[in-house]
Amino acid sequence: MSTEAMSHQKLVQLIRRIAKEEAYEVIDEHLDEYEHKEKPLEDFETETGADKPDGK
Numbered sequence: 001m002s003t004e005a006m007s008h009q010k011l012v013q014l015i016r017r018i019a020k021e022e023a024y025e026v027i028d029e030h031l032d033e034y035e036h037k038e039k040p041l042e043d044f045e046t047e048t049g050a051d052k053p054d055g056k
Contacts, residue, residue, distance in 0.1 A: 001009075
């Protein structure tokens with residue numbers, strides 16, 4: 001393999017490594033934002049005896 005081809009291969013590997021690191025960082029940030037969002041209490045349905053026709 002020529003010196004130029006080796007340099008090109010190292011450059012491609014560097015670009016791929018940096019791209020992978022950036023992609024993981026973006027995914028981690030998105031997951032952190034998603035995991036910390038809480039649903040408001042009104043979005044959840046609750047069942048009580050009064051809500052049912054037979055009272056149970």
